Amino acid sequence: MKMKQRNSIKLLALGVVSIAGLLAGCGTSSSTGSSSTPTNQSSGSSSIPKGITLHVLSYWQPEEMTVIKQLAAQWGKEHGDTVVVDQNSATGSNKFSNWAQAVRAGTGPDVAIAMPSDNLGTFYQEGLLAPATLMNPSDYPSSVAEGVKMGGKYYAYPVAAQSVALLYNKKEISTPPTTWSEFVADANKYGFNMAQEQFYYDYVFIGGMGGYIFKDNNGTLDPNDIGLANEGAVAGFQLLQDMDLKYHWMNPSVNQSIATTQFDNGKVGMFISGPWDVAAAQKAGIDVGVAPIPTLPNGKPGTPLISNLTAIVSDKSKNVAAAQSLAQYLTNASAELQYFKADADLPALSSLQSNSEITSNAIAKGFVDQLNTAVASPNIAQMQSVYSAQSIITSILNGKLTASAGAKQFVANIKSAISVQEG
Template sequence: MKRFLAVLLIAVLAVSMAACGGSSQSQQNTGQDNQSTTVEGNKGVELTVWSHLTETEVKKVQEVADKWASETGNKVKVLTDNSDFQAFATAANSGKGPDIMFGLPHDNLGTFYKAGLLEPVPDGVINDSDYVPLAIDAVSYDGKKYAIPLSMESYALFYNTDMIKEAPKTWDEFVNVAQKYGFMYDINNFYFSYAFISGNGGYVFKNNGGSYDVNDIGLNNEGAKKGFAAIYDMVNRYKFMPADIKGDIAKGNFQSKKIGMYISGPWDVQSFKDAGVNFAVAPLPKLENGSDMKPFVGVQAAFVNANSKNKDAAWELMKYLAENTPIPLFETGNRIPVINSVLNSSEVQSNEILKGFADSASKGEPMPNVPEVQAMWTPANNNLTLITSGKLAPDKAADQIVAQMKEGIATMQ
């Protein structure tokens, strides 16, 4: 998964100070063109959109934006952008930033939010009930939306249909199939292994009604420790994979048909098709306690720059793009829609592969959208390596993860 990392606290503080004077934290889609009401006075405006989507996807977004521009008498430039947070903040605070950022992983929004760069979403731009609930949660702070969700992604279980006719649904079925046909994944990557922890009752930060308590870390509670023990067992008890397994090796073994199951995301679909692998995708199996695994879900989001001089027009364009880009992005980039009517449409539901990822995501939870989440990755990944190698007991590693996260968060205060 591609992740646009936020910079350290020094950059956030510097930008926040610079932004203090200028920030103002203030239809169902079928893929067909929808009518967009234009507020009188927002004609003849030229809007700039930056996007972290792929070049091909950006072209599709430009096509949709051009239709809006033609209907409203405005102009829109959609540009591919790979800059980091500091570059965006510098541009935004100097009046050289875009009006809209379109296509940004939601777990990076917290840094922009704390720097005062996100304009609150006005009433009427979207209806929350039209969206998958977790998508709304992913772009909200203290119950208020600061971005528009565009699509979601998560990981699921790939299985070779020449070997396995039906995906295992229970833990016992999963273990039996894995022992017979083989199973691997990037086990020391916390992004993928989190599902085993969350399904047992662990969590990163306590979510109190849409607000994360970064002082309440649940990665060493009883459930989390059971999850870490299950991860240990997959290497040391069941011998599914070596302790030093890497994602590319696991992928290669599935692609070469050496193993029957593999955990990953939609980004691996095309390479398996090109290699002639007959496969299907299903939600992760239930855990030994009977609970669903809860994989991390990433949401691609879009926001209006709080320093834009054309906010009204920008929100009109944003509404139009939110309504009219889901199907083009689904067809072009395998982006799973977050608008319920599109997600449940025949076009999406008939794609069995992407439906498998959508079903898996429906059981998951969004990655925390606060800057403090950056303090999670290194301790979690390092301690997973200690667990799988047998160098540190799962319960001790869990305690160490939390202690190291607290140390990291303290440096961000």
């Protein structure tokens, strides 16, 4: 199965958003006031003018670009309009923030697709997003829908969803472990690793043991209430430390590159990662299996963070109603199934996650099954401060700090980073 990390997880490591250069040639300008449009309001063809040109910026790869261009042309033909699809060319810290820079300048695209949902909080704060008026939250798993909800409204159309799961070498492990005791036995015998230095991966255990990132108060995240040093979070950090100092499965120097290489070379039989690492392992000759992460010592499932890829509409578009219709068209069930066929992107829609074309693919099914216990990654702007403070985790792993002291320092560092972020 070929799927990738490029659009979402690297974003998490970068800390979400930074300033970037302008995009050229995408003509949008004044706001239409669509922010007051009720969520899920229908937008009939009669409200879409003929003869307009809409611009779409894609953050996806060439495989998906082919599909997007075909769908955009079909939508344009149906409505008597023209759609220009451009491939994002920015890289590094500019990769996603270029959209915001262009929208602020009035030159941004009407629609962006494959935008990781982690960016939405910053864009929302700036008033750059139009509410996704044609998005029906009941069409998605709640954890997927919540990932695009801010201020009581939905601001994006989910198009793909992914999380980490347990990758295992089927030549060594015929049946994946489902309980913590089975997992320990297999890890002791066949080896296990993961990118422990990255909070994104660690939250499988921190959240599963009872920690939380920001308190969820009836759908509103409170950045002042951080649950990464409560009793459950400390237990999760202790579990991560035990992997190094008690079980000796890893050492604190094992990063994502080392962990991936060891699994691909057959040195360890189990590895926590996402769809983006499957193809390389298969190419290296590993018979890859994918399964949900086993239950933790508390008997509860792990809680990987969901990475949503989305389509968003600029609130500065001259043709918001048309852009909403196009964004919905590019993310409907037919489109999501085509993206899966093109490059194995796991669909966000609930109906497709049980589609036979997906469940018949053992790799895809393993990741889809994991989504049942995955949780929405916080989409508020303060989430970038969590990632900017994650370097303290290494001091927990190597025993320089106890799990309790390290967790408290982690929270203190996050709060300090938020203060700097908010000025």
